Amino acid sequence: DVVVTQSPLSLPVNLGQPASISCRSSQSLVHSNGNTYLNWFQQRPGQSPRRLIYRVSNRDSGVPDRFSGSGSGTDFTLKISRVEAEDVGVYYCMQATHWPPWTFGQGTKVEIK
Amino acid sequence: EVYLVESGGGLVQPGGSLRLSCAASGFTFSSFWMSWVRQAPGKGLEWVANIKQDGSEKYYVDSVKGRFTISRDNAKNLLYLEMNSLRAEDSALYYCARGKEVDSWGRGTLVTVSS
Numbered sequence: 001d002v003v004v005t006q007s008p009l010s011l012p013v014n015l016g017q018p019a020s021i022s023c024r025s026s027q028s029l030v031h032s033n034g035n036t037y038l039n040w041f042q043q044r045p046g047q048s049p050r051r052l053i054y055r056v057s058n059r060d061s062g063v064p065d066r067f068s069g070s071g072s073g074t075d076f077t078l079k080i081s082r083v084e085a086e087d088v089g090v091y092y093c094m095q096a097t098h099w100p101p102w103t104f105g106q107g108t109k110v111e112i113k
Numbered sequence: 114e115v116y117l118v119e120s121g122g123g124l125v126q127p128g129g130s131l132r133l134s135c136a137a138s139g140f141t142f143s144s145f146w147m148s149w150v151r152q153a154p155g156k157g158l159e160w161v162a163n164i165k166q167d168g169s170e171k172y173y174v175d176s177v178k179g180r181f182t183i184s185r186d187n188a189k190n191l192l193y194l195e196m197n198s199l200r201a202e203d204s205a206l207y208y209c210a211r212g213k214e215v216d217s218w219g220r221g222t223l224v225t226v227s228s
Contacts, residue, residue: 051215099213102160
């Protein structure tokens with residue numbers, strides 16, 4: 001199974017400052033069809049998860065452009081250019097290249113300092 | 114807009130059974146893979162199972178193989194998860210989600226396995 005490891009697990013950030021979350025996989029997430037199926041999800045307190053980014057760097061509809069995804073192979077990053085209060089929550093990466101199983105990272109809790 | 118509404122959760126004793134349902138609307142249900150993902154209290158997300166559009170392929174996380182069965186009724190836009198031989202470690206909020214890349218989620222239904 002592909003293991004997906006996030007860091008840090010806790011990320012205190014000042015409002016208006018940038019934030020960055022790393023996601024590393026135990027093997028390359030490049031599919032034989034050339035796509036890389038690495039997604040990012042946000043889960044605000046008390047809410048269901050919401051997908052933010054799909055296939056490394058594509059923002060879902062309605063996602064603010066302060067969120068961006070990058071990376072390749074086994075190393076990926078979610079960046080928030082300027083953290084706002086509504087960004088508080090837990091962020092997960094998930095790989096959907098090598099399945100089953102589909103695997104999630106442990107989650108990174110973003111909080112305001 | 115995509116709507117996914119789960120139901121069927123509750124309190125069950127160890128060894129018991131439950132059947133979860135997910136009612137889908139706002140999209141062509143029969144065109145999408147569908148998934149179940151769970152989240153134990155205070156824990157992270159765990160993919161549980163998914164099913165191909167026509168039900169011909171089904172996949173499960175190892176910990177539920179032989180105990181859980183995913184199915185769907187495309188005529189009724191319903192996704193199911195039949196859960197047998199339930200264990201305490203199956204206690205979680207169970208989410209229904211759309212697609213292999215999990216682009217939309219329901220609000221979840223809570224399953225508690227306890228005596």
